[in-house]
Amino acid sequence: MAKASTSGKKKTPVKKTNTPAAMDDAFALKSLQDALDKKKRFKPTKDQLLHFYEQMLLIRRFEEKAGQLYGLGLIGGFCHLYIGQEAVAIGLQSALDNDTDSVITGYRDHGHMLAYGIDPNVIMAELTGRAAGISKGKGGSMHMFSTEHKFYGGHGIVGAQVALGGGLALAHQYNEDGGLCLAYFGDGAANQGQVYETMNMAALWKLPMVFVVENNQYAMGTAVRRSSAETEFYRRGAAFRIPGMKVNGMDVLEVRQAAEIAFKHVREGNGPVLMECETYRYRGHSMSDPAKYRTREEVQDQREKNDPIERAKADLMKLKVKEDALKDIDKAIRATVAEAADFAEKSPEPEPSELYTDVLVEEY
Ligand SMILES: Cc1ncc(C[n+]2csc(CCOP(=O)(O)OP(=O)(O)O)c2C)c(N)n1
Ligand SMILES: [Mg+2]
Numbered sequence: 001m002a003k004a005s006t007s008g009k010k011k012t013p014v015k016k017t018n019t020p021a022a023m024d025d026a027f028a029l030k031s032l033q034d035a036l037d038k039k040k041r042f043k044p045t046k047d048q049l050l051h052f053y054e055q056m057l058l059i060r061r062f063e064e065k066a067g068q069l070y071g072l073g074l075i076g077g078f079c080h081l082y083i084g085q086e087a088v089a090i091g092l093q094s095a096l097d098n099d100t101d102s103v104i105t106g107y108r109d110h111g112h113m114l115a116y117g118i119d120p121n122v123i124m125a126e127l128t129g130r131a132a133g134i135s136k137g138k139g140g141s142m143h144m145f146s147t148e149h150k151f152y153g154g155h156g157i158v159g160a161q162v163a164l165g166g167g168l169a170l171a172h173q174y175n176e177d178g179g180l181c182l183a184y185f186g187d188g189a190a191n192q193g194q195v196y197e198t199m200n201m202a203a204l205w206k207l208p209m210v211f212v213v214e215n216n217q218y219a220m221g222t223a224v225r226r227s228s229a230e231t232e233f234y235r236r237g238a239a240f241r242i243p244g245m246k247v248n249g250m251d252v253l254e255v256r257q258a259a260e261i262a263f264k265h266v267r268e269g270n271g272p273v274l275m276e277c278e279t280y281r282y283r284g285h286s287m288s289d290p291a292k293y294r295t296r297e298e299v300q301d302q303r304e305k306n307d308p309i310e311r312a313k314a315d316l317m318k319l320k321v322k323e324d325a326l327k328d329i330d331k332a333i334r335a336t337v338a339e340a341a342d343f344a345e346k347s348p349e350p351e352p353s354e355l356y357t358d359v360l361v362e363e364y
Contacts, residue, residue: 029243032273035261036245042256046319052094052252053312054329056086059111060309061337062120066110066127069341070287075127079141082111084282087308088214089115091255092182095263100179102150104165106186107142109154116149124340130347137350138358159185159192166198169209180208180266188219190233203240206271210262216281221293237274249277250306
């Protein structure tokens with residue numbers, strides 16, 4: 001073994017490879033991240049920002065009402081609320097071309113439906129299992145679809161929607177319709193094998209697809225750092241040469257900016273993008289989760305310092321929107337949501353014969 005040098009010769013400085021900056025440099029596929037870092041936030045008009053604010057608030061109030069209806073026993077089965085994550089769906093949705101693009105997600109799907117501007121009445125009717133619901137009351141919270149809007153659900157099998165999203169992206173490419181597929185999944189789903197099979201195919205075939213990890217820090221009761229060897233999810237496409245982006249999912253304007261960069265890249269035929277939106281869910285995994293795996297203080301801290309709706313409100317104030325105008329918006333949204341609950345409660349349940357319909361696409 002060579003002896004350590006005592007000759008006083010200058011040593012080559014050892015490069016630290018485990019600092020965040022060095023690790024980021026080591027991630028080569030960051031051209032889109034660099035573009036985002038140059039300009040982090042979308043510059044909206046006052047009307048655009050008001051619209052984002054309204055949409056996020058509608059999701060928040062709708063979900064609060066759904067939580068109440070669940071407590072009253074009016075919603076059966078599972079119910080996963082999106083409260084805290086509103087900026088992700090709204091920021092991305094606002095940059096989509098609704099005539100061509102498709103969206104697919106997991107079971108935490110009410111917010112994504114509302115982001116499309118789909119009538120809250122039919123979403124609430126679905127949650128409460130009524131015939132007027134968007135899936136005729138037969139899908140419930142986790143299985144909402146609107147093919148008319150190119151929204152393909154609403155899936156209960158963790159990660160399965162990603163592979164289906166690959167199929168939707170292939171259809172866009174095959175039909176040359178110019179559309180892209182936005183496939184949302186969670187930090188927990190990001191550890192599913194089929195996600196990586198899809199990444200491989202999507203990159204190989206240059207499919208028009210954006211993989212969006214909604215990293216809300218938990219998969220049921222398991223914190224990201226306890227389940228994931230690589231917690232920087234945006235890097236997980238590196239093995240397939242998919243560029244990654246890490247985005248503040250609590251800031252609707254940053255999400256929108258990131259969406260523009262990612263969508264442009266995909267639409268130009270460069271293949272898929274992997275976007276990680278860092279976010280936080282305020283409620284338990286589902287309505288039946290008492291969330292004992294984290295402290296109240298942790299949740300309170302996020303609510304107080306990082307809330308996406310409060311952030312948008314502060315931005316609106318800077319654009320000279322008056323607090324009274326925002327209060328009026330809240331009032332109108334509360335009325336819309338109350339009406340949706342009323343509509344749902346008054347709607348009839350599906351006929352028993354509906355058990356036999358929509359099971360197969362065609363008879364055989
Ligand atoms: C294949 C499969 N495995 C396990 C489950 C049970 N399960 C439902 S949700 C969930 C956690 C998923 O967490 P994440 O992907 O982070 O999404 P989030 O709920 O945080 O939005 C698990 C394990 C399932 N539905 N499907
Ligand atoms: Mg999660």
